[in-house]
Each structure stands twice: as structure tokens, then as C-alpha cells.
Amino acid sequence: MTSRQFPEAAAVGVGGFVRDETPTDEVNQREAVLESLTGTVRELIDATIRTTVDDDEVHRVRDDLDALVARLRTGQLPGPAGIRYNSELRSWNWGNAVMGAANAIAPPLNVVHGPSGCHADVVLGAAYEGPPGLVHGGVSAMLLDHIMGETASGMRRTTFTGTLTTRYRRGTPLGPLRFEAHIAGEERRKVFVAGTISDADGVTVEADGIFIQPAGTPTADG
Amino acid sequence: MTSRQFPEAAAVGVGGFVRDETPTDEVNQREAVLESLTGTVRELIDATIRTTVDDDEVHRVRDDLDALVARLRTGQLPGPAGIRYNSELRSWNWGNAVMGAANAIAPPLNVVHGPSGCHADVVLGAAYEGPPGLVHGGVSAMLLDHIMGETASGMRRTTFTGTLTTRYRRGTPLGPLRFEAHIAGEERRKVFVAGTISDADGVTVEADGIFIQPAGTPTADG
Numbered sequence: 001m002t003s004r005q006f007p008e009a010a011a012v013g014v015g016g017f018v019r020d021e022t023p024t025d026e027v028n029q030r031e032a033v034l035e036s037l038t039g040t041v042r043e044l045i046d047a048t049i050r051t052t053v054d055d056d057e058v059h060r061v062r063d064d065l066d067a068l069v070a071r072l073r074t075g076q077l078p079g080p081a082g083i084r085y086n087s088e089l090r091s092w093n094w095g096n097a098v099m100g101a102a103n104a105i106a107p108p109l110n111v112v113h114g115p116s117g118c119h120a121d122v123v124l125g126a127a128y129e130g131p132p133g134l135v136h137g138g139v140s141a142m143l144l145d146h147i148m149g150e151t152a153s154g155m156r157r158t159t160f161t162g163t164l165t166t167r168y169r170r171g172t173p174l175g176p177l178r179f180e181a182h183i184a185g186e187e188r189r190k191v192f193v194a195g196t197i198s199d200a201d202g203v204t205v206e207a208d209g210i211f212i213q214p215a216g217t218p219t220a221d222g
Numbered sequence: 223m224t225s226r227q228f229p230e231a232a233a234v235g236v237g238g239f240v241r242d243e244t245p246t247d248e249v250n251q252r253e254a255v256l257e258s259l260t261g262t263v264r265e266l267i268d269a270t271i272r273t274t275v276d277d278d279e280v281h282r283v284r285d286d287l288d289a290l291v292a293r294l295r296t297g298q299l300p301g302p303a304g305i306r307y308n309s310e311l312r313s314w315n316w317g318n319a320v321m322g323a324a325n326a327i328a329p330p331l332n333v334v335h336g337p338s339g340c341h342a343d344v345v346l347g348a349a350y351e352g353p354p355g356l357v358h359g360g361v362s363a364m365l366l367d368h369i370m371g372e373t374a375s376g377m378r379r380t381t382f383t384g385t386l387t388t389r390y391r392r393g394t395p396l397g398p399l400r401f402e403a404h405i406a407g408e409e410r411r412k413v414f415v416a417g418t419i420s421d422a423d424g425v426t427v428e429a430d431g432i433f434i435q436p437a438g439t440p441t442a443d444g
Contacts, residue, residue, distance in 0.1 A: 016353070016356075017354055018354070030277065033277045034270070034273075034280065036281070037270055037280050037281075037284040038270055041263075043288075044266070044287060044290065044291050044326075045326045047294035047295050048324055048325075049299075049325055050299040050301075050302075050303065051295070052298060053297045055252065058255050058258075058259050058294075059255065059259075061293055061294060062258055064286075064290055065287075068287055069262065069266050069269045072266070072275060072283060073273070075273060076269065076272040076274060077272040077273075077274060079348065080347070080396055081271050082354035082355065083353075083354050094271065095349070096352060097351060098358060098360055102271045103351075104326075104349075126302035126303060127317070127319065127325060128327070129302045129304070129322075129325075130320075130368075131382070132304035132305050133238045133302060134238075136364070137371065137382070137386070138320055138364030138368050139319050142360030142361060142364040143360065145358075145359050145360035146352075146358070149359065160353070160359070161359040161388075161390050162389070163389045164390075165385065165386070166386045166388075167384070168384060168385070168386075174302055
């Protein structure tokens, strides 16, 4: 027996949020373990895109990789990871497509919350390419949606994207980039957010979003 | 010697497009080999998100995975994959973030071009999650950008995203989805495209995009 079940959810709450009474120190420990594996999975994604080894070796690597997948599958959550929280108010969403600690699709985007808005510095490599040498326009929209949503919610309320408008000024080169977002206004349940992507030469993409607070949650003006 | 160099680019053309005189049948063969490995990498991404095996086993899998990465790295393209083409007009962009055959981040989205527009059927799993059980809003925007861009270019001209506006009607559940897009109008260098995402119960997200044909390329009305 090479696996044991990680403590399962005690209950599934409203909206799919799962209460999970794993103590915070165990959550932190598990997160670090999964982050370590996920970092190597990201390396594998890049190495797969860029490999020039011969066909037979690619097939052998695939077969060996199949065996690793099977080992991880000896114990699995029944579905997507969702968002979990414990009564110490530690929450974790390791499967999130943009910032999940266990999701190798996520660059990840580590959003820093400041007094006047949010920012995130990230290096996008070969896995995020669209036009040659440039970030895929859809990836730009994806990451802007995420940082702008985090800006709207501010870690103190729940918001969902209502409308997102992304304007592409010029191509965004792969490499080091800065994402920024700030709240431009609020009106009842709507939070208006502006965001940008910049490289060393300035802004490449700008965006405006309207984020909605669900009915039944507190708003700025009732 | 477990690797040999896959034939390298003969020349780097305008905009990073690479002319590569690999014969079409060899391109097709290599694509199938990489697709097979990439399918298993996608399985690994999902298995990593959902695994509940114990910490020690996760560390052992990571170490074994490191060794597989090293094998693929014995021969690597110097940078991102870009877009290649040969004189038989076969082109390939295996690194593309949304539809690349060698990019495990891509679901992939296989766009079908029809007489009145494009569509793509795709099943999005745990790796594309945002809110619990739902597709990340940024992923929806990313995939819409791609199918709408393909609709604008129609495999006969080059276009870049100018502006993309995405409106979220309700949450998009993980699982089987249909993406659709069609050209709503054209005006000099601008191509207006409308797109939707639908689940079994109807439209969840709708989008409008303005796509731009670069100066110096033919347009509908000159």
C-alpha cells in the first residue's frame, strides 16, 4: 500500500466550497509538497514542447510517465479540487487554473494586494505562446481576468466576472511581465476594475472589467 | 546516445515564422508522436491536482519525474516552438497555448471551420477550474479569444486580436462544452466576430471581438 487518503471534506457548503478541518500547519505542509511536484510538472510541460529527442525516446518517456500517473492515481479526489477552508479561516484552492499550487497550467500568478491595487510579476515561457515569441492573446485575457477579479474581491468579499473588455495595444513578448489592477469605481453590486500588462517598454494590453457581488452579500452602498 | 536533433529551421522569417523544410509526412509522424506524449502529460496535470497519495510518495514521484524531464532536455529547441511551415504549405504550431499538439496546457481546442462559422467541442476537466466546479472565467476568455481569432482569419489571412469583450451570463460548469463563433461584419482592416460558450442548458458566456489585419496584407474592401 503506497497511499493513504488525505483527509476528506467534512461537508460540502453552498456554491461548492468545502469545509475541511485539516489543521492549518498540515495544510501548509501539504501545499509545499504539492508545489514541489507541480514545479516539476511545469518543467515537463516546457520540456515536452521544446524536446528534439528522437521518436523512440519520446515513446519510452511517455511509457515511463504513464507509470508515474498511475502512482498518483492510486489515491485521487473524486472530482475537481474546488475551494476548501477550515475553521481557522485558512482557505486553499490548489486546483485553480491561474494560481493553484497543484495546477501546472497556472504560471502561477501570485497576486500581491497593496493599498492602491494589486500587482503580480510573472515570467511566461514557451507554454504560453500564441504568435511566434509572443504571449497568446487568450492567455493575456485569462491572467487579467484573474488579477482583476482578485482586485474586485479584495480578499474580503465574493465577486464574479460580469463583463471583461481587453484591448491589445501591441504584442506581449514572452518573458518577464508585470500585471497591475485597481478599482476604478463601485455602484451597488458592481465593482469596476482597470488592469494592464506591461513589459520593460510599457503597457502592451489594457482591460476594463465589471465584477458582480452576488445577491445576499454585503455591498459598499447597500 | 539517446537523442538526435530534429531538423532545425532553415531560416527565421518575418514575425518569427520559421521556414522548416521537413517533409510533410515526417511532420505528420512527429506530430503524432508528440501528441501521444502530450496526452499523458495532460493526465499527469490532472492526477497532480487530484492526488491524495502521501507526502513521501509525492516526493518520490517528483524525483522520478525530474529524471524524465532530464531525458527530454537532452535535445531542446533553444526557445519557444513558434510557428513553422514548409514549401508544401504544411504549417505547425505545436507550442500554441490553446491548440498546440505538444502543449499540455492546451485542452486542446480543435476548431472546425464550417460555411457559416467555426465551432469546437471540448471537455474541460479539473485543470480548468476557477470557482468550485466551474470553468475559470479567464479560461473562458482565453478559449473564446482563440476560436474567434481563427474565425476572423479563416485560414486565409493573418489577424490579431484588437479588442475582446466577454460577458458572463452564468457560471460555466466543468465538463462537455461547445464553443461557436461567426463573422458579424467587416470594415477595412477590422473583422467583427461574435462567439459563445454553451453547455447542455444553453449559452453561458458570449463575446464580441474586433480582429485586425496587419497593414500590408489584403483586406475585403482594400
